[in-house]
Amino acid sequence: MARPRILVVGAGFAGVACVRRLERRLPPGEADIALVTPYAYQLYLPLLPHVAAGVLTPQSVAISLRRGKHRTKVIPGGAIGVDAKAKICVVRSITGEIVDEPYDYIVLAPGSVTRTFDIPGLKEHGCGMKTLAEAAYIRDHVIAQLDLADASQDESERASRLQFVVVGGGYAGTETAACLQRLTTNAVKRYTSLDPTLIKWHLIDIAPKLMPELGDKLGRSAMECLQRRGIEISLGVSVAEAGPDKVTFTDGRVIPSRTLIWTAGVAASPLVGTLGAETVRGRLAVTAQLTLPGFDGVFALGDAAAVPDLEKGDGAVCPPTAQHAHRQGKKAADNIIASMRGEPLSPYMHKDLGLVVDLGGRDAVSKPLGVELHGISAQAVARGYHVSAMRTNVAKSRVLAAWALNATAGDDFVRIGFLKGRPPPLGELDYVDGDGYLTPQQVREHTASVIARMPEHG
Structure with a gap:
């Protein structure tokens, strides 16, 4: 048989x-x-x-x-x-x-x-964050915007290259905006002619709350942490139209931007x-x-x-x-x-074992077994959970080593060539x-x- x-x-x-x-x-x-x-x-x-954000290599995950x-x-x-x-x-x-x-x-x-919607220009100009190729491309793209803005003498071009829009106030969008904002904040120190105050990150979501799964108190704590770091958060707002150098919000605002990262659901x-x-x-x-x-x-x-x-x-x-x-x-x-x-x-x-949200660096919020944590203690819980959830000891070791190296040596800001070939339209990967x-x-x-x-x- x-x-x-x-x-x-x-x-x-x-x-x-x-x-x-x-x-x-x-x-x-x-x-x-x-x-x-x-x-x-x-x-x-x-x-x-x-x-x-370049904290981990693609092979690590x-x-x-x-x-x-x-x-x-x-x-x-x-x-x-x-x-x-x-x-x-x-x-x-x-x-x-x-x-x-x-x-x-x-x-x-x-x-x-x-999950995408019938928004003009979204598939052509938006970037996803669900695959290794997309993550690697976004890193190259963000660093390239700093390089190009530093080399440009056109103020309007600089403005569009130094503003970044992330759509989606769930875990993926919030953590992506947090980690990349930290990257650009550290990277801009290496450029001679860029004003750090010109770099702006926008995190938007059509929902009335940021990460509602965290609850009101912890969700508000995460939101305030991001706002203190200069991330502009807009709730009850989505994208009306996306273009090559601007993003129009549903509340009528037009943001000069060449970076639209779409994480608004699956x-x-x-x-x-x-x-x-x-x-x-x-x-x-x-x-x-x-x-x-x-x-x-x-x-x-x-x-x-x-x-x-x-x-x-x-x-x-x-x-x-x-x-x-x-x-x-x-x-x-x-x-x-x-x-x-x-x-x-x-x-x-x-x-339910709880929730963890890594906001980059020392910032995090977590709720293990119903206990609300912030800052370093929350970060320790978040990273400890991720390491324990990884299936092989080799993967655990790679991630721990990369985190340790990043904590001691800081970020690196090298592009690896993904900008030469833009990924397929949003969602096709x-x-x-x-x-x-x-x-x-x-x-x-x-x-x-x-x-x-x-x-x-x-």
């Missing part, structure tokens, strides 16, 4: 946690495990602002999937469709070829993509739409056991799934955070093993090689042709 095949889609927190749990709890001969991912690393997304001895087969590509009836996942490999991966159990953890991966299943605000509507109703052998979790939050009740779903994704990955693995062995599945339950996904009908037609070509159907 053939061994069951477990296919995990996505190498984020959820997918990697699921794979590692399966490897630990399943004997080698009980099942085959495969992981579909375009890159053979897990991106530690919470520290991406540190990469953009790209945790290798091949370090150590693992029996999971890594399939280099991205899933673009799932036929749950035929139990086939359609994968576009990194060479562009279409590969059909059969499965007995599939774990859908493809994560999320940048949407579930378009892969979820290929199944034709019920969704909740774009995320797959799954049970508390992480199964997809009506779809045999399909589990979904992380940013792509609306997992019931049994702690809150009243129809609440778990927020798309790394903490939830990691725990759901372990629970999905346990439930797959239970399903294989004919045992009952258990629901996903969680206890989230997709598989820039290509779209299949519709449910296209998936069915494709798998039907694959099945028809099989010898037993000849």
Whole structure:
């Protein structure tokens, strides 16, 4: 009898946690495990602002999937469709070829993509902050603006190069603005003709509060910390139009700026739409056991799934955070093993460990287990949490060494060449090689042709 095949889609927190749990709890001969991912690393997304600021190298937050001895087969590509009836996942490999991966159990953890809106000029002139390439590009771009402003004799050009706009008052936007503002504040000291007072950072969000998850007191503390550092925060405001050298806000203000960083939310991966299943605000509507109703052998979790939050009740779903994704990955693995062995599945339950926000340098706010902290103590908790959450000792060591070096030697301000080739329009790096996904009908037609070509159907 053939061994069951477990296919995990996505190498984020959820997918990697699921794979590692399966490897630990399943004997080698009980099942085959495969992981579909375009890159053979897990991106530690919470520290991406540190990469953009140059505190960490890209390699520090790209945790290798091949370090150590693992029996999971890594399939280099991205899933673009799932036929749950035929139990086939359609994968576009990194060479562009279409590969059909059969499965007995599939774990859908493809994560999320940048959520954009129909704002004139946004895709052409906005930069995302969800990939290593985007973080590295933003760092080069920001330093280049200082270089070009220093060399320019045109006051209007200088003004547009020295103003920076970050859209999104969540964790990603707030930490990105904080870390990059610290970078420019330190960098401007190295320029002979730049007035530090001309450098302005704008953080805007359509929401009425900055990081509402922190609560009123801690959220206000974070906001005041950023304002003391000179970051202008505007709430209830978004972007009306983006241009090559200016950004127009919805309140009518026009900011001369050549830097627009967009972190205003995420949407579930378009892969979820290929199944034709019920969704909740774009995320797959799954049970508390992480199964997809009506779809045999399909589990979904992380940013792509609306997992019931049994702690809150009243129809609440778990927020798309790394903490939830990691725990759901372990629970999905346990439930797959239970399903294989004919045992009952258990629901996903969680206890919130708290929140951490790194604002760069000595500034931070955190709320571990409900205790509100500020400054150095909060920074120690935030960085301690990130190091403990990293999967390998090599990754932990790289990050700790980089933080120590930065604390003693200070920032560096070297561009590495990403400015020569601007990334694709905003959001396109989230997709598989820039290509779209299949519709449910296209998936069915494709798998039907694959099945028809099989010898037993000849």
